[in-house]
């Protein structure tokens with residue numbers, strides 16, 4: 001099992017979008033994936049599950065001792081529309097005060113032998129680096145940093161790197177930095193050059209393009225690789241998971257296409273049944289009463305009516 005913390009000092013750079021997209025792509029490629037929402041904004045829970053007020057959630061795990069937290073963790077896992085993709089939701093009141101032991105996630109993963117159930121665990125974090133993010137860092141084997149290419153975003157990475165070195169030099173360091181919302185403007189290229197000068201080998205070769213499809217999918221709670229597989233966004237994410245996880249791009253593409261087809265077929269079947277059910281409820285059979293009346297009449301005439309209206313002795 002590989003545990004990945006998705007982190008950036010700066011907010012709004014695409015951490016949650018990255019976590020959801022990578023987790024869904026991996027699940028569609030046949031891996032068992034758990035995404036943990038470690039952010040009180042609970043965007044991941046909202047987009048993937050719709051219901052973000054579930055308990056137990058990550059907060060209950062933090063507030064328990066290891067043995068109890070193990071049970072809470074297993075109870076907090078919920079299935080999603082995609083096979084092999086599970087999440088642990090967050091809570092609006094989640095805060096650093098909930099954490100008594102920053103090693104709790106690591107301990108509880110071991111206690112539950114989570115590696116038996118999952119190939120990948122991705123932890124989506126709120127911006128900044130404090131005790132909540134520390135809990136994710138202590139559990140993680142790697143850190144992925146999605147980033148925009150802007151002045152504040154580049155500064156955010158420098159700050160993140162500095163704090164990781166100063167306060168968390170016993171944790172894993174940054175594995176990969178993923179440029180996001182790339183439009184190829186001169187200004188973005190300048191910031192890309194600046195990042196390459198600082199962290200050359202850590203910058204991925206794949207840059208996720210700017211695409212409004214992300215926002216549309218999030219808003220409608222749709223899976224990018226099912227509803228917009230033939231978008232620039234989906235193609236780049238598939239290329240990215242090939243790069244990050246060393247997967248065979250062609251094979252992944254075929255697996256994702258298969259899952260998409262099956263998913264759409266089962267959605268269409270479901271829609272058909274729902275339409276039929278609704279049509280039946282909206283328009284009751286005009287002959288139904290007659291048929292029932294006719295049946296009762298014949299039963300009465302033949303003396304076979306099971307219930308005559310007379311109380312039984």
Ligand SMILES: Nc1ncnc2c1ncn2[C@@H]1O[C@H](COP(=O)(O)OP(=O)(O)OP(=O)(O)O)[C@@H](O)[C@H]1O
Pocket residue numbers: 010011012013014015016017018039041043125126127180181182208209210211212214215216218
């Ligand atoms: N490549 C992209 N192109 C266009 N829009 C994007 C892209 N990636 C993310 N977005 C949009 O940018 C916004 C912020 O993304 P997201 O919520 O993933 O960022 P975040 O880093 O998780 O934010 P926060 O720090 O608040 O948790 C969302 O509206 C999302 O749809």
Ligand SMILES: [Mg+2]
Pocket residue numbers: 015016017039043124125126
């Ligand atoms: Mg987020």
